[in-house]
Amino acid sequence: MKLCVIAGDGIGQEVVPQAVRVLRQLLPALQTVSAEAGWTTFLQQGQALPAATLAAARGCDAVIFGAVSSPAYAVAGYRSPIVQLRRELGCHANVRPTLSLPGCGARDGVNLLIVRENTEDLYVGEEQSDGETATAIKRITRSASRRVAETAFRLAAAGGRQRVTIVHKANIMPLTDGLFRDAAREVAAAYPQIAVDEMLVDTAALKLAQAPQAFDVLLAPNLYGDILSDLAAAFGGGLGVAASLNLGAQHAIAEPVHGSAPDIAGRGIANPVASLLSLALLLRHVWARPTLAATLEAAVRRTLADGIATPDLGGQATTGSFCDAVLARLG
Secondary structure (H helix, E strand, C coil): HHHHHEEEEECCCHHHHHEEEEEEHHHCCCEEEEEEEHHHHHHCCCCCCCCHHHHHHHCCCCEEEEEECCCCCCCCCCHHHHHHHHHCCEEEEEEEEECCCCCCCCCCCCEEEEHHHHHHHCCHHHEEECCEEEEEEEEEEHHHHHHHHHHHHHHHHHCCCCEEEEEECCCCCCCCHHHHHHHHHHHHCCCCCCCEEEEEEHHHHHHHCHHHHCCEEECHHHHHHHHHHHHHHHHCCCCCHHEEEEEECCCEEECCCCCCCCCCCCCCCCCHHHHHHHHHHHHHHHCCCHHHHHHHHHHHHHHHHCCCCHHHHCCCCHHHHHHHHHHCCCC
């Protein structure tokens, strides 16, 4: 097992090394390669995702990507490194679980999984403007839609889940969203043991806010999945504890959802839970180590349940001391 470690910007520089330290306890033979990406890298090298970093990522089984700062305005030559990395590594599905964690203000009884198509939709980045009218391309293909649906139903079956909800807006966009829905329905036919329903994205957002416990697996195009997964994170304790995994045929990227948090960067108090749980997803879904994944997740839960938390969750632990506590509970 070989992991490319990209800490990125801001608190990524703090949470990722600490989370990898915990992972090494579980996987003593783990090989790691460090690489650079992000806004700081762009300012220093003129590229947010240098060729050397991409080569390092391709040479590993998986990547842990910490956080990235992005300018709030257009900068010539700058492209989001995490979006580019997902595409370059063929990571077609973003997997975002939301669980009720102790001590995080989470809603009780939440255990849902959002699987989001990761390569197309409005995120293809094809925009044009004449200064008065701006146009963005929304691209949906049957092949990409089927591919992410296969991932969603495979994960649902493997995890013993009962229902997949296909999210779309085909009443307004029958060709694009209709294609996504129909492709997902085609895949669903091969999984008769899993119930399938569908929901318009605005209705899904309402019902998710009202009763997140009612959902099992949500399958969505890129934009809708991005928005709904952040909404769902609120019921699991917030973005500071939200994990994700970008899955592809050959590579995977473990990616904590939080941003670079420049307001607390460098203070050693950033919450490492999202990074730890992202690595647990990597253990379970990529390296086929479900027992180790469960061990790590249980240690994180016990740490939180024992009242040990970073300041964002009302505690006094540092990034390092929280990970020390997790290490002490791995046995």
